[in-house]
Amino acid sequence: MDVLEFLLLVLLGFWLMLPAYVPNSAAVLFGGGLPIDMGKSWRGKRILGDGKTWRGLIGGVAAGTGIGIVQLYIAYPFDKIDFFGFGKVPEAMAIVFVLAIGSLLGDMVGAFIKRRLGLERGAKAPVLDQYNFIAGAFILTLICFPDWFMRSFVNGEHIISLLAVLIITPLLHRGVNIIGYKRGLKKVPW
Ligand code: CTP
Numbered sequence: 001m002d003v004l005e006f007l008l009l010v011l012l013g014f015w016l017m018l019p020a021y022v023p024n025s026a027a028v029l030f031g032g033g034l035p036i037d038m039g040k041s042w043r044g045k046r047i048l049g050d051g052k053t054w055r056g057l058i059g060g061v062a063a064g065t066g067i068g069i070v071q072l073y074i075a076y077p078f079d080k081i082d083f084f085g086f087g088k089v090p091e092a093m094a095i096v097f098v099l100a101i102g103s104l105l106g107d108m109v110g111a112f113i114k115r116r117l118g119l120e121r122g123a124k125a126p127v128l129d130q131y132n133f134i135a136g137a138f139i140l141t142l143i144c145f146p147d148w149f150m151r152s153f154v155n156g157e158h159i160i161s162l163l164a165v166l167i168i169t170p171l172l173h174r175g176v177n178i179i180g181y182k183r184g185l186k187k188v189p190w
């Protein structure tokens, strides 16, 4: 494999995961209002907390799915068969939706675990904060579209796409959150 092939596989990983990255940032913009757990607690601690809202969830999933559909439009003129890795329409649209919803479900599982550990909303949870949404998106697509997941992120040289996403995501997450914090969109820079 040459350098160009390697870089293309790295890029492909981020291209395919974009519908999972966008919901996280979009949730910050759309978030607010009614919490998903309706304010309820379990064993003395909030189930999810005020940081997980219906508006954030719905807005985030819509934004992630929207960006995915834009990607399909961008890819179409160049690659009418595989849409640059997303596969055939309409399955490709379902994959995009599953990536978006998996991302925010993973984020909710992360919040659930944080509350069980006694961490307040917004408290720092290394590893969990950086990987919850990526893990959610990977696991849900693995369940819903196992063949697509294997051919895109596991089989042969495609493992490079998976490793690139796993290695670069914490840096990306940190960078985006610092920007969000400086622009006053986020309360904490993590
Ligand atoms: N957000 C939302 N709904 C979601 C996810 C996120 O409204 N489903 C918004 C909230 O305003 C949240 C912000 O996006 O505060 C940042 O998200 P995140 O860092 O995941 O939440 P935290 O505030 O850190 O809360 P937690 O400790 O529960 O992760």
Ligand code: MG
Pocket (backbone or CB within 6 Å): 122, 123, 129, 190
């Ligand atoms: Mg947080």
